[in-house]
Amino acid sequence: MSHPRSAPIAVVTGGAIRLGRQLCTALAARGYDLVILYRNSADAARELERQITASGRQARARVVDVGVETQVAEVFAEIARQEGRVDLLVNNVGNYNPQHITRLDPAVWDATLAANLSGAYYCCFHALRLMPSSGNIINIGMAGLEGARANVLGADYFVSKIGLLALTRSLAAAxxxxxxxxxxxxxxxxxxxxxxxxxxEIGRTVPLGRAGALDEVAQAVAYLLDAAYVTGANIDVAGGYRL
Ligand SMILES: NC(=O)c1ccc[n+]([C@@H]2O[C@H](COP(=O)([O-])OP(=O)(O)OC[C@H]3O[C@@H](n4cnc5c(N)ncnc54)[C@H](OP(=O)(O)O)[C@@H]3O)[C@@H](O)[C@H]2O)c1
Structure with a gap:
């Protein structure tokens, strides 16, 4: 058992590569110690662990399939023993495997909902038991969730993200x-x-005329961590996409 620690603890799902990795690095720079959750990217997770540790923060990578509740429960029981608490949970897992709704394989539907929505709920459920007052949960969505739209490509993904928004608001209120x-x-x-x-061509769909940088998502996360009077909010970081 290695707690108590003075630094706040952040748990990031899908944290080893891409956006999750950027968020882990930004959170470490902000003073968080990290629990990096990954599924397949073991080498990248270990490398990130080393990088964050070398920067002076603590980091621990842990494998989990967030879509399997027993695995999530086991991970958070381990966090309870080792880190002792969770100050921030970032639900970053968001599998996108776009199929047309007329041909959407039920197995893909199940896997997407399990990872993107049920997985986020399992992590919230277990993290909240370890979260002190003034803790934060940040869920990573997709632009354009406000208002029910049709999404014929990747409806499973869209439904998982709309569900995540409803979960965000319900948990925020509670x-x-x-x-x-x-x-x-x-x-x-x-x-x-x-x-x-x-x-x-990007200007046709993105009014600001360019793709977003990963760090621009991290900036919104940083804002929310500072914004003590903001809860239940959804911030699009999308250059006006789907306005
Ligand atoms: N990239 C974009 O342009 C974009 C746009 C809109 C929204 N987003 C959202 O931003 C977030 C990150 O996007 P991204 O493109 O960086 O993500 P990504 O590469 O598609 O996925 C992030 C990580 O999720 C992990 N993962 C997937 N299923 C898992 C499971 N069942 N259990 C545990 N981990 C699992 C994978 O970890 P391993 O590699 O370890 O297997 C993967 O590295 C997602 O929520 C996505 O929906 C991204």
Missing amino acids: YAERNIRVNMVSPGQLDNSVDLPPPD
Whole structure:
């Protein structure tokens, strides 16, 4: 058992690569010690662990399939023993495997909902038991969740993110009395998007005319951590995409 520690503890799901990695690095720079949750990217997770540790913060990488509740329970029981608490949970896992709704495989539907929505709930459920007053949960959504739209490509993903927004607001209302804030940050097309249009075409769908940088998502997370009177909010970081 290694707690208590003085630094706040952040747990980031899907933290080893891409946006999750950027968020872990930014949170470490802000003074958090990290629990980096990953599923397949073990080498990248270990490398990030080393990088954050070398920067003077503590970091521990841990494998989990967030879609399996027993695994999530085990991870948070371990966090209770080792870190002792969770000050910030970032639910960053968001699998996007776009299929047309007319051909959407039920197995893909199940896997997407399990990872992106049930997984986020399992992590919230267990993290909240370890979260002190003034803790934070930040869920990573997708731009354009306000208002029910049609999404014929990737409906499973869209439904998981709409559900995550509803979960964000429900938890925000319920945990406000403990001064725990629950918010969402919703990227649009980031510069690592799998379906990014070419630079000369992006202005057709993104009014600001460019893809977003990963650090611009981290900036919104940083804002929410400072914004003590903001809860239940959803911030699009999307250059106006889907306005
Ligand atoms: N990139 C974009 O342009 C964009 C746009 C809009 C919204 N977003 C949102 O931003 C977030 C991050 O996006 P991204 O593109 O960086 O993510 P990503 O690469 O698609 O996925 C992030 C990580 O999630 C982990 N993961 C997937 N299923 C898991 C499971 N069942 N259990 C545990 N971990 C699991 C994977 O970890 P391993 O690698 O370890 O397997 C993966 O590295 C997502 O929520 C996404 O929906 C991204």
